[in-house]
Ligand SMILES: O=P(O)(O)OC[C@H]1O[C@H](OP(=O)(O)OP(=O)(O)O)[C@H](O)[C@@H]1O
Ligand SMILES: O=C(O)c1cc(=O)[nH]c(=O)[nH]1
């Protein structure tokens with residue numbers, strides 16, 4: 001899929017929102033990609049994740065034992081990408097604020113690819129990489145549908161992205177006036193209890 005085809009799938013689903021958003025990292029942005037609105041549609045999700053699986057295969061990582069995704073956003077694309085790669089999918093979810101593989105067992109030395117929906121700063125991916133390395137996994141790569149950093153983020157392992165989409169993000173104490181004038185909303189799950 002080309003970059004335009006990927007972005008069209010998000011646009012057609014009404015997933016590219018404008019307003020004032022608090023991102024997972026705490027940064028603020030006038031644009032938010034509400035991926036859940038794309039994952040509503042199995043046909044769009046299948047197309048995107050098949051293309052991501054093709055990129056992962058083309059990276060020549062060798063055998064992959066598992067795809068593992070950070071909840072909540074990574075769950076659906078992780079499962080669907082794993083389906084195209086023909087490997088099992090698992091997820092990490094937050095417990096006391098940390099990503100843990102709560103529901104699964106993984107053998108030491110397992111070769112894993114992390115599948116994320118969106119990378120902005122790479123923080124959530126890095127936390128996932130670290131949690132899995134602590135369990136003895138070999139993390140081959142982090143793959144994502146959209147890289148909002150356009151290659152600048154450090155996810156803690158080589159990044160494979162289907163599409164770059166660079167949009168502004170600001171520190172909370174350094175907002176442009178037009179953003180400061182709009183009440184902020186936080187759509188993601190980090191910090192929810
Ligand atoms: O690269 P980062 O700066 O970490 O930002 C990207 C992360 O933000 C979102 O997750 P979020 O924590 O908002 O929750 P969600 O997965 O439930 O949407 C998204 O799913 C990524 O995991
Ligand atoms: O950085 C984030 O938290 C983030 C950005 C975005 O556009 N979409 C999303 O789900 N999370």
Ligand SMILES: [Mg+2]
Pocket residue numbers: 070071072073074124
């Ligand atoms: Mg997430």
